[in-house]
Amino acid sequence: MNNTKLSESQNTINKVVKVKIEKGDSPKDKYYFNSSFTIGRSDECSIQINDGLVSRVHVEVNYDDGKWWISDKHSSNGTFLNGNKIDRAELKNATTIQLGDNGPILLFTFEEKDESVLITQSHQDPSLTKYIKHYFEEEKDEQQVGQHTKLMREAFKVVKKKQSSKYLKIIIIIASIAVLFGAYSIYQHVKENEQKQFAETIFYDMKTLDLEIAALKENLANSNDPTVVKALEKFDERRKQLEKNYEKLVDDLGIYNLNEEDKLIVKTARIFGECEFTIPQDFIDEVKIYIKKWQSTDRYEKALGRAKKNGYTQLIVNYMIRNNLPQQFFYLAMQESDFIEQRVGPQTRYGYAKGVWQFIGETGKRYGLTIGKLADQNTYDPGDDRFNLPKSTSAAARYIRDIYNTDAQASGLLVMASYNWGEHRVIDLIRRMPENPRERNFWKLLEKYKIPDETYNYVFYIFSAAVIGENPKLFGFNFDNPLVESVQNLNN
Numbered sequence: 001m002n003n004t005k006l007s008e009s010q011n012t013i014n015k016v017v018k019v020k021i022e023k024g025d026s027p028k029d030k031y032y033f034n035s036s037f038t039i040g041r042s043d044e045c046s047i048q049i050n051d052g053l054v055s056r057v058h059v060e061v062n063y064d065d066g067k068w069w070i071s072d073k074h075s076s077n078g079t080f081l082n083g084n085k086i087d088r089a090e091l092k093n094a095t096t097i098q099l100g101d102n103g104p105i106l107l108f109t110f111e112e113k114d115e116s117v118l119i120t121q122s123h124q125d126p127s128l129t130k131y132i133k134h135y136f137e138e139e140k141d142e143q144q145v146g147q148h149t150k151l152m153r154e155a156f157k158v159v160k161k162k163q164s165s166k167y168l169k170i171i172i173i174i175a176s177i178a179v180l181f182g183a184y185s186i187y188q189h190v191k192e193n194e195q196k197q198f199a200e201t202i203f204y205d206m207k208t209l210d211l212e213i214a215a216l217k218e219n220l221a222n223s224n225d226p227t228v229v230k231a232l233e234k235f236d237e238r239r240k241q242l243e244k245n246y247e248k249l250v251d252d253l254g255i256y257n258l259n260e261e262d263k264l265i266v267k268t269a270r271i272f273g274e275c276e277f278t279i280p281q282d283f284i285d286e287v288k289i290y291i292k293k294w295q296s297t298d299r300y301e302k303a304l305g306r307a308k309k310n311g312y313t314q315l316i317v318n319y320m321i322r323n324n325l326p327q328q329f330f331y332l333a334m335q336e337s338d339f340i341e342q343r344v345g346p347q348t349r350y351g352y353a354k355g356v357w358q359f360i361g362e363t364g365k366r367y368g369l370t371i372g373k374l375a376d377q378n379t380y381d382p383g384d385d386r387f388n389l390p391k392s393t394s395a396a397a398r399y400i401r402d403i404y405n406t407d408a409q410a411s412g413l414l415v416m417a418s419y420n421w422g423e424h425r426v427i428d429l430i431r432r433m434p435e436n437p438r439e440r441n442f443w444k445l446l447e448k449y450k451i452p453d454e455t456y457n458y459v460f461y462i463f464s465a466a467v468i469g470e471n472p473k474l475f476g477f478n479f480d481n482p483l484v485e486s487v488q489n490l491n492n
Helices: 003-011 115-121 126-136 147-162 165-184 192-219 226-253 260-271 281-295 299-309 312-322 327-337 361-366 389-405 412-420 425-430 442-448 453-470 484-491
Strands: 015-023 030-033 037-040 059-064 067-072 079-081 084-086 088-091 095-099 105-112 344-348 351-354
Touching: 067 105, 192 226, 192 389, 260 281, 260 453, 281 453, 299 312, 299 327, 312 327, 312 389, 312 484, 327 389, 327 412, 327 453, 351 361, 361 389, 389 412, 412 425, 412 442, 412 453, 425 442
Parallel strands: none
Antiparallel strands: 015 030, 015 105, 037 059, 059 067, 067 088, 079 084, 079 095, 095 105, 344 351
16 A cells, blocks of 8 residues: 555544453553554564464554454464454454454454543654654754753763664663653543553653663673763663652652551552552552561561661661662561571571571572581581671672562562572563563562462561561651661761
8 A cells, every 4th residue: 555545544534443452461451543553472563462372463453445454464373253263354343353262352442533542552652753853863953952952962972972772772761751751741631540551651661761771780880981971870860850750740640648557558669669550459458467467576676676786777778779779678688587697597408598688508609608618507607608797788789689670670579589489489480471560570470370478478578577667656666767867877
């Protein structure tokens, strides 16, 4: 079809296609389109469905001669309409299509055209191209643009100089999020649950940006090139601006209009890298159960007293912040050892876990710790670096950071589960999940897999301890947030 005919036919479209995922694993359950789109397993498709029965590009939907058509793109498992395999078929209102025999089911319906909905349902907005062009191509108006545009253009000059696809990917993500924030201003009238989906999209795009920047910093850790350092500083600066915009969006939606206990639970989930808008209510209810378990004993207060007396709190917080991690991973060590420096755990097939961070020998050695001659004995060994708090904390922070930035996709709760359930077990399960922050979190893990009760309890004990730590007096403890003073000391 030539471009003139395509243009004329699209001008006649007065309805949009609504695709509802009736069965299948997709980031959203509803999509809207007013032009051709594709469906498949590849992240290049307009609708991505993670299912083994779905081909990389399974079907294409297009508008031709006043009708919408669906075409099979030579898929491996076929496309079915009313149980019959098809190559191409007309889409009518309330058409059900199945991708593969017993595969995902999609419902196609038609609705009146609504541009505000279309903007929020797809990242393929032409304004994105205009936005990127404004930042990175139109340099003749250099004297007339604002400081933000100049900042982005300077960073892009470094990109062109270094020819780094990583840089380009980061810039495109930043531009995409900025477009979404702009679209939000015309989206206020849309019902609340769709606003929340929109905010969720922005959150996970920002999280992807964090991971890209972290990976870039890791790759360039040994680089002294001042242009590289300057570019990264600019990316960090823009990321902080995006964070402020997201905070305003959260305020506008009133997500924190909760009782104080629920508010702290949601806030802590955000600290550990989860979106406020996706936290299940049963997760919140479960956290409250574990808060009561902490309240029923003096274990929490004794462990904190031990950490404060020995100067552990500031040391641990320092290493977490140095490795760009939430300082609340402090409570992981509390769950592991109650801050008893000479602790030796029970024997496992990997040997004895030792020290505050309860490292097994293999992991400790991988992160630079010297494993003592008494490693195979249930005893303290002064020659074993696992009992050396500064060295073991440095190793633990680097280990947590590696899980956090790669396999766990910045989900702090998945990091906790991975840390507890032995080498590779949780990580192997995580690697079977879709490789994006939206699909990699603790409740998704619980949906897909059965994990041991020990690991389940472990995660909830740490998370609930972190919630209590944000405001101990709210939960009946007679002390202040143990991490605040440490952070203040580091800033002084």
